[in-house]
Amino acid sequence: MEQYMLGTILATLLGIIGVYVFFLKKNGAKNNNDIGASTTTTTTNIDGECRSGEHSGNADVIIVGAGVAGAALAYTLGKDGRQIRVIERDLTEPDRIVGELLQPGGYLKLMELGLEDCVEKIDAQRVFGYALFKGGKNTRLSYPLEKFHSDVAGRSFHNGRFIQMMREKAATLPNVQLEQGSVTSLLEEKGAVKGVLFKNKSGEETKAYAPLTIVCDGCFSNLRRTLCEPKVEVPSCFVGLILENCQLPYVNHGHVILGDPSPVLFYQISSTEVRCLVDVPGQKVPSITSGEMANYLKTMVAPQVPTELHDAFIAAVDNGNIRTMPNRSMPAAPHPTPGALLMGDAFNMRHPLTGGGMTVALSDIVVLRNLLKPLRDLHDAPTLCKYLECFYTLRKPVASTINTLAGALYKVFSASSDEARTEMRQACFDYLSLGGVFSTGPVALLSGLNPRPLSLVCHFFAVAIYGVGRLLLPFPSPKRMWIGVRLIYSASGIIFPIIKAEGFRQMFFPNTVPAYYRTPPE
Numbered sequence: 369m370e371q372y373m374l375g376t377i378l379a380t381l382l383g384i385i386g387v388y389v390f391f392l393k394k395n396g397a398k399n400n401n402d403i404g405a406s407t408t409t410t411t412t413n414i415d416g417e418c419r420s421g422e423h424s425g426n427a428d429v430i431i432v433g434a435g436v437a438g439a440a441l442a443y444t445l446g447k448d449g450r451q452i453r454v455i456e457r458d459l460t461e462p463d464r465i466v467g468e469l470l471q472p473g474g475y476l477k478l479m480e481l482g483l484e485d486c487v488e489k490i491d492a493q494r495v496f497g498y499a500l501f502k503g504g505k506n507t508r509l510s511y512p513l514e515k516f517h518s519d520v521a522g523r524s525f526h527n528g529r530f531i532q533m534m535r536e537k538a539a540t541l542p543n544v545q546l547e548q549g550s551v552t553s554l555l556e557e558k559g560a561v562k563g564v565l566f567k568n569k570s571g572e573e574t575k576a577y578a579p580l581t582i583v584c585d586g587c588f589s590n591l592r593r594t595l596c597e598p599k600v601e602v603p604s605c606f607v608g609l610i611l612e613n614c615q616l617p618y619v620n621h622g623h624v625i626l627g628d629p630s631p632v633l634f635y636q637i638s639s640t641e642v643r644c645l646v647d648v649p650g651q652k653v654p655s656i657t658s659g660e661m662a663n664y665l666k667t668m669v670a671p672q673v674p675t676e677l678h679d680a681f682i683a684a685v686d687n688g689n690i691r692t693m694p695n696r697s698m699p700a701a702p703h704p705t706p707g708a709l710l711m712g713d714a715f716n717m718r719h720p721l722t723g724g725g726m727t728v729a730l731s732d733i734v735v736l737r738n739l740l741k742p743l744r745d746l747h748d749a750p751t752l753c754k755y756l757e758c759f760y761t762l763r764k765p766v767a768s769t770i771n772t773l774a775g776a777l778y779k780v781f782s783a784s785s786d787e788a789r790t791e792m793r794q795a796c797f798d799y800l801s802l803g804g805v806f807s808t809g810p811v812a813l814l815s816g817l818n819p820r821p822l823s824l825v826c827h828f829f830a831v832a833i834y835g836v837g838r839l840l841l842p843f844p845s846p847k848r849m850w851i852g853v854r855l856i857y858s859a860s861g862i863i864f865p866i867i868k869a870e871g872f873r874q875m876f877f878p879n880t881v882p883a884y885y886r887t888p889p890e
């Protein structure tokens with residue numbers, strides 16, 4: 369017992385030194401890398417233009433993009449009685465490897481929005497937690513669902529089917545108009561966005577006006593430039609495969625393999641298909657056409673795949689249906705602009721390892737809906753813009769917890785040649801394997817069921833301290849003490865930059881939003 373106490377005190381001291389050294393070193397460091405934003409011009413000045421003959425319609429809100437965020441938002445605001453005009457580039461069912469696992473926290477938001485039936489009739493699978501695999505060992509991490517209605521669980525599905533269900537549901541509302549068109553720019557007048565310029569289905573340039581334009585054009589957004597400061601990072605890419613005729617070792621669970629060089633995911637997306645996402649660090653993946661990719665998957669990845677899935681994995685590689693997608697992260701950095709708002713991936717992204725994107729998007733929609741509900745008229749753009757500034761703070765507890773965890777876990781779960789990082793990775797696996805609060809705490813954070821930033825920081829440093837304790841006990845050696853110091857330093861180096869980018873004050877003190885911002889304008 370005394371040994372453990374001593375270990376904990378030592379580890380805490382090391383932690384403080386680590387944090388201090390980290391801040392000394394990082395002070396002033398900047399990262400302004402924006403490789404995600406396109407160079408497309410995003411605003412068109414319409415000062416003095418005649419609008420007669422153009423599509424002014426009578427929309428209260430224009431929504432650009434009917435993906436996860438846009439389609440859910442269209443239904444939500446439409447249900448509240450607003451006239452909604454949705455312009456979506458392609459209304460056919462999307463076929464992609466993103467957004468296939470909705471966390472239970474996201475499902476709760478779907479219920480709040482009245483959209484939970486959109487995961488019915490699409491062969492969606494219930495998800496009750498995760499199974500973690502590392503070096504021949506595995507552990508099951510269940511979502512803490514006991515307190516919730518029996519329907520509440522994660523859901524995994526074909527993303528396109530889910531989106532199509534939400535689009536169809538939104539289109540059943542008479543006040544929601546869904547049309548195909550590609551928005552090329554925002555229409556700006558005296559510093560306020562008044563609508564959009566888009567190419568309709570027949571290729572004709574058309575203008576549409578509304579007091580509020582909400583841009584939900586996804587991770588490759590070319591409209592966000594003027595509405596935020598996009599600092600996009602691409603730490604890795606996902607390579608997607610579909611496995612058939614196989615059974616996951618843990619039924620109804622997501623599977624995370626702590627592989628080398630980085631994680632591999634498996635989860636069921638229908639009753640007969642298992643999605644596999646292989647993380648490849650960096651912005652380039654081996655070429656698919658030259659066969660380099662198949663070779664990489666067979667020689668590097670297949671030996672790390674659980675034996676139950678091995679044959680199906682090889683068959684999926686041989687089948688050749690291999691897709692790739694960059695994994696982007698971008699903290700929310702809005703430029704509040706009268707008449708416009710960003711939502712979904714266009715506004716904020718995080719590494720998809722923890723499957724948090726849809727949960728954040730749906731949670732943001734709930735926050736926005738509640739803010740807009742008491743407003744009868746949206747025409748006073750400057751006042752509305754000032755009022756909606758509190759959206760950026762009110763969303764923080766959920767969004768920042770999920771974002772921070774995604775970024776931190778990706779780094780902890782990736783293999784490294786650094787001994788301290790290797791210890792941290794092992795400590796994380798062992799900490800989660802302890803069960804009880806050591807697994808339910810982090811899983812509740814990841815699943816969006818308990819989005820508390822402080823709890824996240826406590827668990828993160830508890831893992832680090834646990835790692836240091838393991839190094840020092842029973843007999844600390846100078847070498848192991850040094851690795852312990854580096855472990856705390858490296859843990860600080862992982863989490864503090866993410867918290868800084870998320871905005872420390874908003875993340876931990878969301879109730880400090882001035883009362884003025886919370887009061888709806890008349």
Ligand SMILES: Cc1cc2nc3c(=O)[nH]c(=O)nc-3n(C[C@H](O)[C@H](O)[C@H](O)COP(=O)(O)OP(=O)(O)OC[C@H]3O[C@@H](n4cnc5c(N)ncnc54)[C@H](O)[C@@H]3O)c2cc1C
Nearest residue numbers: 433435436437457466467468469551586712713723725726
């Ligand atoms: C590889 C990968 C895996 C992921 N896995 C998960 C997961 O398992 N769980 C999870 O919760 N999240 C996951 N995510 C994140 C998730 O996919 C996103 O957070 C979510 O799709 C964001 O929704 P969105 O509406 O902002 O964007 P999208 O769903 O991409 O929708 C954007 C829409 O805008 C349309 N559009 C684009 N430009 C224009 C234009 N100029 N005019 C008109 N329309 C336009 C597009 O056609 C599209 O329909 C993953 C992401 C990646 C990259």
